[in-house]
Amino acid sequence: MKLLDAKRRELVLETFRKGLELAYLYFSCSEHEVHGLLTGLDGGYVEPGASGALTRGKVEVLPTGRNFYAVDPTTLPTKAAWEVGVKSAEKLLERCLRELGRYPESIGEVLWSIDAYKADGEQLARILYLLGVKPIWDSSGRVSGVEPISLKELGRPRIDVVVRISGIVRDTLPNYVYLIDEAVRKVVILDEPLDMNYPRKHYLEYVRKLTELGLSRSEAERTASARVWGDPPGAYGAGVNYAIFASAWKTIEDLGKVWIHWASYMYTRDTYGAQRPELLVMQLSNVDVIARNHPSDEHDPTNCCCYFAFQGGFHAAVRTVRETDPLNVVIDTRDVSDPQIRTVREELTRVVYSKLLNPRWIEEMRKHGYRGASELMKKIVHLYGWHATTGQVPDEIWNNIAQRYVMDENMRRWFMENNVFALEEITRRLLEAAARGLWNAPEDLKRRLEEIHSEIESMLEGETTGPAQRGEIWIFSPDDVPTWKRNIHDIEKAILAVRDHS
Numbered sequence: 001m002k003l004l005d006a007k008r009r010e011l012v013l014e015t016f017r018k019g020l021e022l023a024y025l026y027f028s029c030s031e032h033e034v035h036g037l038l039t040g041l042d043g044g045y046v047e048p049g050a051s052g053a054l055t056r057g058k059v060e061v062l063p064t065g066r067n068f069y070a071v072d073p074t075t076l077p078t079k080a081a082w083e084v085g086v087k088s089a090e091k092l093l094e095r096c097l098r099e100l101g102r103y104p105e106s107i108g109e110v111l112w113s114i115d116a117y118k119a120d121g122e123q124l125a126r127i128l129y130l131l132g133v134k135p136i137w138d139s140s141g142r143v144s145g146v147e148p149i150s151l152k153e154l155g156r157p158r159i160d161v162v163v164r165i166s167g168i169v170r171d172t173l174p175n176y177v178y179l180i181d182e183a184v185r186k187v188v189i190l191d192e193p194l195d196m197n198y199p200r201k202h203y204l205e206y207v208r209k210l211t212e213l214g215l216s217r218s219e220a221e222r223t224a225s226a227r228v229w230g231d232p233p234g235a236y237g238a239g240v241n242y243a244i245f246a247s248a249w250k251t252i253e254d255l256g257k258v259w260i261h262w263a264s265y266m267y268t269r270d271t272y273g274a275q276r277p278e279l280l281v282m283q284l285s286n287v288d289v290i291a292r293n294h295p296s297d298e299h300d301p302t303n304c305c306c307y308f309a310f311q312g313g314f315h316a317a318v319r320t321v322r323e324t325d326p327l328n329v330v331i332d333t334r335d336v337s338d339p340q341i342r343t344v345r346e347e348l349t350r351v352v353y354s355k356l357l358n359p360r361w362i363e364e365m366r367k368h369g370y371r372g373a374s375e376l377m378k379k380i381v382h383l384y385g386w387h388a389t390t391g392q393v394p395d396e397i398w399n400n401i402a403q404r405y406v407m408d409e410n411m412r413r414w415f416m417e418n419n420v421f422a423l424e425e426i427t428r429r430l431l432e433a434a435a436r437g438l439w440n441a442p443e444d445l446k447r448r449l450e451e452i453h454s455e456i457e458s459m460l461e462g463e464t465t466g467p468a469q470r471g472e473i474w475i476f477s478p479d480d481v482p483t484w485k486r487n488i489h490d491i492e493k494a495i496l497a498v499r500d501h502s
Helices: 002-027 029-041 079-100 122-131 167-172 174-187 198-212 217-223 240-245 252-263 277-284 305-322 344-356 359-366 369-390 395-407 409-418 420-435 443-460 482-500
Strands: 048-050 067-069 106-111 133-137 143-148 160-165 228-230 265-267 272-275 287-294 327-332 340-343
Touching: 002 029, 079 122, 079 133, 079 287, 079 327, 079 340, 106 122, 106 305, 122 133, 122 160, 122 174, 122 287, 133 174, 143 174, 160 167, 160 174, 160 198, 160 277, 167 174, 167 228, 174 198, 174 228, 198 217, 198 277, 240 252, 240 305, 240 369, 252 277, 252 305, 252 369, 252 482, 277 305, 277 482, 287 305, 305 327, 305 344, 305 369, 305 482, 327 344, 340 344, 344 359, 344 369, 344 395, 359 369, 369 395, 369 409, 369 420, 395 409, 395 420, 395 443, 409 420, 420 443
Parallel strands: 048 067, 106 160, 106 287, 160 228, 287 327
Antiparallel strands: 133 143, 228 265, 265 272, 327 340
16 A cells, blocks of 8 residues: 555655656747747847647647647657557447457448648548557657567457558658558568557458469568558649549549549558559458547538548548448547547538538638639539548438529529629529439539529639530540540459459
């Protein structure tokens, strides 16, 4: 008991010491700010220092007044981010057990650089923890590698991952690639039951299939552990958004094949952008769940086309390969103490009713005139992109958007006066959604939309010349564009080859 009391006293004292240290650094900020400003104005040297949020555990930002930099990638994930990553992984697996009735064998992760620059590596931490490894931090806080967590401590199977990175992650965060690659390589050689080590189970499966497809045994073994995928070196994006904007697709499989084509370049410690569509297809066939982190409400999934292109396109790709829909979720880590798991359908509904169908928000956007109309249009088109790739937007939402933005005379007049092109695009996308069977629009509403669309076209007559698409829906497919047809044919060959060797 005395020993326990002594430990408690030491813990309390250490807590006070740390608190006093932080207080000193905090209150010295004003002095450092003034000194740093004057030194900079005088052309002197201002000592560099980290940036970030104290609430995310970034105590190294104190004192401020230094020449701050965004992040030191070698320190990611931080210890604080590791805790958040573990919590989010555990909550994700709990949701999977409820939805799937079992642990997922493989989880697809959409990993962007925002994870490093705003969240200190929370999603990287989750990926590592799903694999059943933990970072090794040295005395300076840098991550020197990873080590496996025992199955006894883990208390569950090791979950495999398929990681789709952005071009910015590829170019600025190579340590992300190296850590994930190291983690996979270490777990696939562990002598564990395959039903408790899905990465190893899939690794052995991939080695077998790759050798059957013609790779040597040694090359197949080197290749089969790759789990990080992205664009070819120098390229950015997921391609799906361009197909959506151009109405250049006929089925969700077309969109899935576009995503696979753009994402079929593997990245490891030893390989920089080698194209292996067959291996990617193999891995997609095992994906049960797709996840992306949401660390801030400064942005939402309808703000940018990259959201539906990457995550929605991932959904379309898995469906193309597996012919079933994966569980697709957003992991909200705004409250680091209690990460929330929402399906894409739940997240889109949350965003639509808080913004696109929120009268107060709409009124604030209307104050911006032409630009406000443009932003409203973009969010609706991006919502359409989500629905085209995932089918997760209910008819009720489309009914309400049609009523609020097109059928409402006051709103329609405002669009006509400020940005008729935005109104034309919204109306045309609604009609396209109905024509494709994505939206089960009431017949009377659909007829009225067609009438309004004709009125808008009559206004635009003479304002556009040449082969403008205007209000028509021109639907293309891979067969209509020779280069696209060739690229997609290569992906189709990969899918068929993998199915033949299953």
